[in-house]
Amino acid sequence: DAGVIQSPRHEVTEMGQEVTLRCKPISGHNSLFWYRQTMMRGLELLIYFNNNVPIDDSGMPEDRFSAKMPNASFSTLKIQPSEPRDSAVYFCASSLAGIEKLFFGSGTQLSVL
Amino acid sequence: RKEVEQDPGPFNVPEGATVAFNCTYSNSASQSFFWYRQDCRKEPKLLMSVYSSGNEDGRFTAQLNRASQYISLLIRDSKLSDSATYLCVPFSGNTPLVFGKGTRLSVIA
Numbered sequence: 001d002a003g004v005i006q007s008p009r010h011e012v013t014e015m016g017q018e019v020t021l022r023c024k025p026i027s028g029h030n031s032l033f034w035y036r037q038t039m040m041r042g043l044e045l046l047i048y049f050n051n052n053v054p055i056d057d058s059g060m061p062e063d064r065f066s067a068k069m070p071n072a073s074f075s076t077l078k079i080q081p082s083e084p085r086d087s088a089v090y091f092c093a094s095s096l097a098g099i100e101k102l103f104f105g106s107g108t109q110l111s112v113l
Numbered sequence: 114r115k116e117v118e119q120d121p122g123p124f125n126v127p128e129g130a131t132v133a134f135n136c137t138y139s140n141s142a143s144q145s146f147f148w149y150r151q152d153c154r155k156e157p158k159l160l161m162s163v164y165s166s167g168n169e170d171g172r173f174t175a176q177l178n179r180a181s182q183y184i185s186l187l188i189r190d191s192k193l194s195d196s197a198t199y200l201c202v203p204f205s206g207n208t209p210l211v212f213g214k215g216t217r218l219s220v221i222a
Contacts, residue, residue: 033209042214043157043200056209091156100145100204104156 002026004105006092012111018080021108024073025094033102034067034077035091043091049075082112116140117213119201125219126191133187134216136201143203146184148175151198151215160199161186191220 005024013019025032033048047057049069057067064083069075079086089109093102118137126132138146145164149157161168163184167176174187184203188195198215 035212043212045209045211048209100147100210101159101162102157102210104158106156 004092004094004103006090006105006108008108009106010109010111012113013082014113015083016081017112018078019082019086019110019112021077021090021092021110023075023077023092023105025075025092026096026103027073029094029096029103030072031095032069032075033093033095034075035093035104037089037091037107038087046077079110082110084112086110087112116211117201117203119199119213119216121214121216123217123219125221127221128191128193130191130220131187131189132191132218133185134199134218135183135185136213136216137181137183138201138203139182140203140205141179141182142205144206145204146175146177147202147204147210148173148184148186149200149202149212151200153197157200157212188218191218193220193222196220 007022031050034046035043037043046059047067052069067077089107091104091107093104095102116139124132147162148160150160151157161175163175163177172189177184196219198217200215201213202210
């Protein structure tokens with residue numbers, strides 16, 4: 001049974017470039033979350049969706065960040081333009097019928113030079 | 114006061130030792146609690162759920178003190194494989210999970 005699948009695993013890009021992170025939640029899960037993790041700030045919630053609808057995006061740092069969930073099996077997190085301070089591990093997580101028990105993907109390690 | 118506070122550690126303990134770390138939370142409406150485990154360069158994974166005063170699963174015991182608003186995790190007979198970061202997560206029922214920064218545990222041979 002496949003878990004949450006994220007791609008790419010690693011992304012190295014230059015400042016100013018557009019970055020798109022992808023996530024496929026566990027089939028049947030109806031909630032999807034994007035988190036960002038850094039040493040300084042820990043694991044921060046950026047945005048979450050319920051039944052493909054964005055519920056809370058108050059954690060999105062600024063307008064350079066956007067997220068979409070066009071269907072139940074796919075979500076993207078886009079950063080445009082990227083900046084060095086965006087360097088972090090970005091996790092996608094999904095859950096079934098609630099927001100308690102999350103299943104995380106392996107994360108995308110983003111480095112913006 | 115931060116929503117979730119944990120001692121970052123690291124806690125360095127020998128194999129076989131018992132170790133405990135606390136997590137304090139600010140939202141008194143928190144109904145349930147979770148401990149997640151995160152290995153180095155890996156994703157967090159659910160270790161234990163706590164819905165009442167506590168929970169025990171093998172060598173792991175979680176205890177909740179609602180009056181003082183903290184939850185503890187006790188690990189008995191520590192194994193090398195227990196080395197990880199342990200994240201505390203209170204849940205109030207209407208907002209997504211807010212993770213603490215975690216407590217790093219290193220079990221030494």
